[in-house]
Amino acid sequence: MPILGLPLALIGLAALPALTAIYWLRTRFRRQEVSSLFLWSLVAQAHGGGRRATRLQTPLLWLLELLALLLLAFAAAGPRIPRADRVVPVMVVLDDSFSMSAVQDDGYTVREAGVDAITQELGRLGPFTARFVVAGPAPTLQEGAISRLADIESNIGDWRCESTSSSIGPAVALAREVGGPDCRVLVISDHPSPDAQTPGEGSEAEQEATVISTNNTTDQAGRLRWRAVGQPQPNAAIVNAVRSTDPQRDQVLIEVANYSDKPFSATMTLSASAGADSKTGLQSDTDLGQSRVIDQRTLDLAAHETRRLRLVPPKKSETLIAQLDDDALTADNRAVLLPPAREPLPVAVSIQDPVLFKAVRSAVQASGAASLETNQPRLMFTDRVRQGPASPPTDSEIDTATTSATSPDDRAATPVPWRVEFEVPEAEAIDAYLGPFVIDYNHPLAAGLSLTGLVWAAPTTESGLPVVGRAVVSAGDVSLITERNLSGDAKSLRIRLRADRSTLLSSAAWPVLIANIIDWQRVELPGLSRVNARPGMPVRLRPNTPVDYVEVMYHPLSGALTEEAVKRIEVFNNVAILNSDRPGIYHVSAGAESHLYTVNALSPEESDISMAVTAEHGLWNDERALRTDYRGLAWILGLAALSLLALHAWLQYRPTGPSSAVNSEATT
Amino acid sequence: MADDWGKPIADGYNAGLGYALVRPSRTPAGMIGEQLGSHVGSSVEFMDYREYTPGDDLRRVDWSVYGRTDRLVVKLHREEVTPHLDILVDASRSMALADSDKPASVLGLAGALSAAADNARWSRRLYAVGEQNDQVPGGEGNPQGWVWPGFDSRQPLGATPITAGLKLRRRGVRVLISDLLFDSDPWPIVSRLAEGASALFVIQVLATQDANPPWNGDLRLVDSETGLLREVRLDSGARDRYLQRLQTLRQQWSGACRRVDGRLIEFIAEDLAAGWDLRPLVERELLRLS
Numbered sequence: 011m012p013i014l015g016l017p018l019a020l021i022g023l024a025a026l027p028a029l030t031a032i033y034w035l036r037t038r039f040r041r042q043e044v045s046s047l048f049l050w051s052l053v054a055q056a057h058g059g060g061r062r063a064t065r066l067q068t069p070l071l072w073l074l075e076l077l078a079l080l081l082l083a084f085a086a087a088g089p090r091i092p093r094a095d096r097v098v099p100v101m102v103v104l105d106d107s108f109s110m111s112a113v114q115d116d117g118y119t120v121r122e123a124g125v126d127a128i129t130q131e132l133g134r135l136g137p138f139t140a141r142f143v144v145a146g147p148a149p150t151l152q153e154g155a156i157s158r159l160a161d162i163e164s165n166i167g168d169w170r171c172e173s174t175s176s177s178i179g180p181a182v183a184l185a186r187e188v189g190g191p192d193c194r195v196l197v198i199s200d201h202p203s204p205d206a207q208t209p210g211e212g213s214e215a216e217q218e219a220t221v222i223s224t225n226n227t228t229d230q231a232g233r234l235r236w237r238a239v240g241q242p243q244p245n246a247a248i249v250n251a252v253r254s255t256d257p258q259r260d261q262v263l264i265e266v267a268n269y270s271d272k273p274f275s276a277t278m279t280l281s282a283s284a285g286a287d288s289k290t291g292l293q294s295d296t297d298l299g300q301s302r303v304i305d306q307r308t309l310d311l312a313a314h315e316t317r318r319l320r321l322v323p324p325k326k327s328e329t330l331i332a333q334l335d336d337d338a339l340t341a342d343n344r345a346v347l348l349p350p351a352r353e354p355l356p357v358a359v360s361i362q363d364p365v366l367f368k369a370v371r372s373a374v375q376a377s378g379a380a381s382l383e384t385n386q387p388r389l390m391f392t393d394r395v396r397q398g399p400a401s402p403p404t405d406s407e408i409d410t411a412t413t414s415a416t417s418p419d420d421r422a423a424t425p426v427p428w429r430v431e432f433e434v435p436e437a438e439a440i441d442a443y444l445g446p447f448v449i450d451y452n453h454p455l456a457a458g459l460s461l462t463g464l465v466w467a468a469p470t471t472e473s474g475l476p477v478v479g480r481a482v483v484s485a486g487d488v489s490l491i492t493e494r495n496l497s498g499d500a501k502s503l504r505i506r507l508r509a510d511r512s513t514l515l516s517s518a519a520w521p522v523l524i525a526n527i528i529d530w531q532r533v534e535l536p537g538l539s540r541v542n543a544r545p546g547m548p549v550r551l552r553p554n555t556p557v558d559y560v561e562v563m564y565h566p567l568s569g570a571l572t573e574e575a576v577k578r579i580e581v582f583n584n585v586a587i588l589n590s591d592r593p594g595i596y597h598v599s600a601g602a603e604s605h606l607y608t609v610n611a612l613s614p615e616e617s618d619i620s621m622a623v624t625a626e627h628g629l630w631n632d633e634r635a636l637r638t639d640y641r642g643l644a645w646i647l648g649l650a651a652l653s654l655l656a657l658h659a660w661l662q663y664r665p666t667g668p669s670s671a672v673n674s675e676a677t678t
Numbered sequence: 679m680a681d682d683w684g685k686p687i688a689d690g691y692n693a694g695l696g697y698a699l700v701r702p703s704r705t706p707a708g709m710i711g712e713q714l715g716s717h718v719g720s721s722v723e724f725m726d727y728r729e730y731t732p733g734d735d736l737r738r739v740d741w742s743v744y745g746r747t748d749r750l751v752v753k754l755h756r757e758e759v760t761p762h763l764d765i766l767v768d769a770s771r772s773m774a775l776a777d778s779d780k781p782a783s784v785l786g787l788a789g790a791l792s793a794a795a796d797n798a799r800w801s802r803r804l805y806a807v808g809e810q811n812d813q814v815p816g817g818e819g820n821p822q823g824w825v826w827p828g829f830d831s832r833q834p835l836g837a838t839p840i841t842a843g844l845k846l847r848r849r850g851v852r853v854l855i856s857d858l859l860f861d862s863d864p865w866p867i868v869s870r871l872a873e874g875a876s877a878l879f880v881i882q883v884l885a886t887q888d889a890n891p892p893w894n895g896d897l898r899l900v901d902s903e904t905g906l907l908r909e910v911r912l913d914s915g916a917r918d919r920y921l922q923r924l925q926t927l928r929q930q931w932s933g934a935c936r937r938v939d940g941r942l943i944e945f946i947a948e949d950l951a952a953g954w955d956l957r958p959l960v961e962r963e964l965l966r967l968s
Contacts, residue, residue, distance in 0.1 A: 039898040039909050045772035045780075045888050046834070047901040047908050048861035049923045053916045 022083025029079060033072045071658055078654040085647035090640030097157075098138045098639055099192060101185035102128055103178060105199035106146040108341035108593070109616040110171035112200070114241045120622070121171050123239040124198040129159050131196050131237065141188065142166050145181035146173035147546045147591045151188060172341065172592045174545040174613035182234065192638050194233050194630045200240025200619070203627035235630050240622025244270030246309075246334055247342035247617030249316065251610050253323075253330065253350070253542050254378065260326040262347060264319045266334065268311035269618040277335050280305040280321060282328040301331060326350070342617040344567050345610040346595060348541040355380040355532050358387035358427070363434055366393065366509040373524035380528045389531045393432040395475055395504060428531050429502040439473030440508045442466070443485035453482045454530045455491070455503075458522050466490055467511035474506060499534060503527065538598070541607040549588040549607055553581065553600035560586045560600040567594055567610065683785045683826050686951065690786025691821045693954035694793030698968035699800055701761060702851060702877035726754045762802065762847040763795045765817075766840070766871070768856030769808035771903045774829035778885035781829055783947035784855050787881060789821045790956055791853055797968040803847070807854075809833045811843045832903050836862025841870045848874040853964070855881045857888060858931055868934040878940030879964050880931060886948045889924070891917055 044050070110120045132138050142152040142165055156165050178197060185195050197203070250265035268274040283301035304324055309317055323330055327349050334343040357380040361367040370391045374380045380389070447461040461483065468474070468490055479494030479502070492504050509515050514523075533539055539550040551560060562577045579586045581600075590596055593611035597604060730739060730750035740753040765788050767773075774781040788804060795802040804817025804824065808831025816823035835856055846852060852875045858864070872878045886892075891912065899908045910916065932942040941962045949955070959965040 039896045040893070041900060042893060042897045043776050043900045043902050044891075045775050045857055045885065045902055046859035046861075047899060047904075047906055049859065049920055049927070050899055050908055050910055051861075052919050052923055053910045053912070 016087050018086035019083050019088075022079055022086050025079050025083070026076060029072070029075055033069070071661060074654050074658045074661075078651040078658070081647045081651040081654070085644040085651070089643045089647070091643060092136060093639060093641050096137065096639045098135045098194060099189055100132060100135065100138050100140040100194050100196055101143060101189040102140055103143045103145050103149075103181045103185050103195060103197045104166060104169045105176045105178060105197070105201075106144045106169060106171055106173040107176040107200075107616045108172050108174065108611050108613070109200055109240070109339060109619050109622065111341050112240070112243060112245070112339040112619050112622070114243070114338075119171075120200045120240050121169065123624075124237070125162060125166070127198055127237040127239050128162055128196065131235065132159060132162070141185075142169070143181045143185045143188075144169050145176045145178045147175050147177060149177055149181035149184045151184060170592070172594075172611070174591075174593065174611055174616055186233075194235065197234065197236045199236070199238055200622040202238050202623050202625050203236035205236075205627060233630065234628050236625075236627040238623050238625040238627075240619065241624060242620050242622050243338040244268075244272065244274060245337055245339045245342070245617060245619050246270075246274055246276040246311065247339065247614075248332055248334060248345045248610070248612065249342070249614040249617055250612055251332060251345035251347055251542075253347040259378070260323050260349070262319075262321045262323060262330055262332075264321065264332050264345065265316055266309055266311065266319065267316040267614060267617065268314060269620050271313050271620070273313060274311050276309045276311060276337075278307055278309055278319070279303055279333045281331040281333065282323060282325065283331060284328055304330075323349075339617065339619055341593065341611045342613070345612070346567050346608045347610075348606055348608050351537055351541045351605065353381075355389060355528055355535070356385075356387045357382055357528065358390045360390065360392040360394070361432060362393055363432075363509060365515070366432060366434070366507075369509065369515040369520065370524065373521045374528065376521050377525040377528045379525070379532060387427045388535070389430065389528065390427045391430045391432070393434050395431045395433045428500050429496065430527055431502060431504045433469060433475055433504055433506040435467075435469035435473055435506070435508055437508070437511070439470050440467045440511055441470050441488070442511060443468060443488065443490070445485065447490070448481075448484045448486075450480075450482050453480075453493070454533075455482050455493075455523065455526045457526055459483075459519055459526065460522075461514075461519055464517055464519065465511075465513045467508035468506040469508075477504075477506075479504070538605050538607050541605075543590060543607055543609050544612060545591050545593060545609050546589070547609075549590065549596075551586045551588060551598055551600060551605060552584055553586070554603055555601055556584055557581055557601040560588075560598050562588060563597040563599075564592065565595040565597065567608070683781070683824075684822070686782035686786040687789040687821045687824060687826075689782075689951075689954060690789030691793045692789075693786070693956060694790030694965075695797065696968060697790070697794040697956060697960070697965040698797040699761070699763060699791075699794045699851065700963050700966045701798075727751045728754060761798070761800045761876075762850035763791065763800050764803050764805065764844075764846050764850050764852045764875075765791055766805045766807050766844075766852065766854045767814075768835050768854070769806035769827065769829050770831040770833065770835060770856075770860075771829055772857055772859055773883075775885050775888070775902055778887065779947040779951040780857065780883055780885050783883050783945065783950040785826065786951065786954065787855055787883065787945070790954065790959075791964075792821055794965050794968070800851075801847075805844055807835060807840055807844075807856075809838070811838075811840070813844070834860030834862065834903060836860050836864075836867055839870060840867050841873075846874070849876045851875065851877045851879070853879045853881060855883060857884050858882045858927065859884075859888065864931045864934040865937070868931070868938055868940060872938035872940055878935065878938055879943060879962065880935055880940060881943045881945060881959075882928070882931070883945045883947050883950070886946055889946055891920060 104124065110124065112120050114120060114123065128140075132140055137157070139155045139157050140162075141155045144150045144152060144166075150168065152165060152168060154165060156162060176199070178199060182195055182197065186193070189195065246266065246268050248264060249267045250263065252263045254261040262280075264278075264280075266276065266278060268276070280303070281301040282304045305321060311317055321330075329349065330347040332345045332347070336343060357374050359367060359370050359374065359382065361370060371382060374382060374391075443466045445462065445464070447464075447466070449456045449459060449461065451457075466485060468485070468488060471488065477489045477492055479492040481489040481492050482503075483489075483491040488506075490506050494502050494504075496502050507514065514520055533550055534552065536552045536554040540547075543549050553560070559581055560579050562579055564574050564577075565572060579588060586598075586600070588596065588598065588607075590607075590609045593609050595606060595608050597606055727740065727743070728751065730752050734752045738752050738754075740751050743749065743751050767784055767788055772780075773784055792802055792804070802818060804814040806812050806814050806827050810831075812827060814827065815825040835858075837860075840854075852871050854867075854871060858880070868878065868880065871880075893912050895913075896909065896911050899910060900906070901908075928942065928944065934940075935942045941964070943958050943962045943964065945958065956965060960967070
């Protein structure tokens, strides 16, 4: 700590020249004529002045006072020495984002530079005990603690640097919680500390700074040390890869970005492979089976340009692999897109109102996840509202809704379709509602739904049918959309709407509502909810046959086989929720059936390593660390100063005899 | 006589007019004069008888005694003398210490002794002792006619024999006036002065700063005689040691004086010049009230 920050020490130091000035003023010689000098011969000659140059000699008392002041000033500065028995607890937070796997100019990865930084930081501490927190999408505390530098690498095996985001803020909070008030926190990352960034530099950094500072209390200030070990480099990356879920219209959208201040040429190769079979899993230990190049092109990207590519796969059943040339960061150079696993949802529409009929059909077709040409509907839109106990639709309803003939046996095997019933009132018995509309956003139907500014015409309270079930959307005390259960797992949705008196059908909320209804039902279908997922996005698996658990095996995006342990996921209500943070290919086994889904490393923030830095921020020598790790010397210095002052007093006031006259005089 | 010293000499002389010198126990010798001496002389004052021996003046035979006792005895009479006072004044520069009344006191004291000598009808001489021991011109007469050579001697008093070049009167009373602040054994000086003297008085005249240095702190002391420098740090302890040394010096001089039946008399110049209180001289039997 700077000396200016220690007022007492500053005062003590200021006293030194003051004391010297006092002595200097006192030792100025006044000329005095005397009758004779011989009587003064026994009076010792004063030193420190005079005309002749003599060896510098200073009064002992002045030296004692100067030394005492110096000791007191030093004591006021709070000097400390390390405790012999101290063991410094350290929590190391490791940025697990895949940008940490970038290869630097020297051939080492950022992760390896981070290991070196950890070794340096821990090596300076003396005896230590360190634990590690891997900051992926969620912080993960590593088991065990180390006290030797040689054990670092063996304890950070889970630090793979594959995540598409890093929760450093929560990881620091976890580290402080686990480490306790006396621990020090070391953050290893490739971007600078949020505290070191100027405000407004980045929203993510601001949020992270907020999280970290929220956990920063006064006595914890200074316990966080941030080591950024990155290196700014150009990088071309696949930042988005989407494959249509509609098997009838298989399309691929790929976005390639150039994170560089200079134009960049990248060759993108699109391959198709039949090796990734959900039935048999991955067969090869090198890649996704036999693949063939179906497209290869050179992309001349301007600085910071993002290029969109739309492609149509030749076969909808093949796995597509998009691959860029290797560069500093290879994790974002490959994307694997599996073919859609589910067929479109069969939907029937049985509505008399031509306006509403047309609107429903158009919205169903636009969803891309449903098909109207089916004879075994899983979802039925109708304007026949049934009251009383829930029951499956009648045959006449199904006949009216479908265009293909179906046999009675087929109908018997068909599961009960979900119903969406439109209650269409007479024109004279409606009330038009302008809002505000109360939406239950916990319901799947409410995802992305906004009714602000719409006119919704619904039956009046007197004319409408009795409302049964849970309200999803309501206007005041009038329920507009309600949900109720039918027999089995089927559900019924009633929408009270007069279409020609409402603006709902001509708004963006209409296709959203219909798409939500279709997805609401689709998730209830057996199989995976999606096969091309993003990191952190939950994937739901409904096995065809009830099982207690499913087993998940991870493979990297290259398709190579690994020896990682199979993870077992419990199944509740015949649904397994699979959370996948690591980019890769996941093989899921549920009894006799198996499924595949991919998680691609798509993260523009992590792919942009042009802002990576090598920097240090924060010091560990805070007040608490000083108290716990160091022993104060102030009391020793104080005692020494007191001893000097006692000696000073003895020298000054001791009885002066003839034998001691000279010494006493010299020290006066 | 320099005008600078006229007033203190006159002040001292006036102060001494009320006193007379005390004849010491050992009768001073001197030229034939008005006072009886301690030796046999030719005065009318009967002193003693003794047996006649051949060669005695027949005029001094007491014939009446011879008639009664048939013995020849000689009648002895005291001699008649004129006692003498020699005043030796230290002429070193230390006697004219700046910011002190030492020169005025010393010369005033010489004037007072001269007045006391005149009152006692003693003859007197004034000497300036220093590098050259000289008789002060006019020193036998009226103090107003003294031609004092000044306090210019750079040589301490004991550097040369104090009586060298001086024709001190035998059996005279000798008075040395000095501050005695020189590093020399007092015995040679005192013994030389006492040799042939009927009485010896040493008067030490110190300035107040000589007797009790009032300063504190660091001082660059300058010797008024030699000009040498000495830098000292003065405090109570150092002052005590100085006074101890001064007391030792006085004891040495006092002891030396006792050995020759002389006396040491001390004055503080400023006190003396302030009131010309000569009682210490009376107490030491150098003066008496006239």
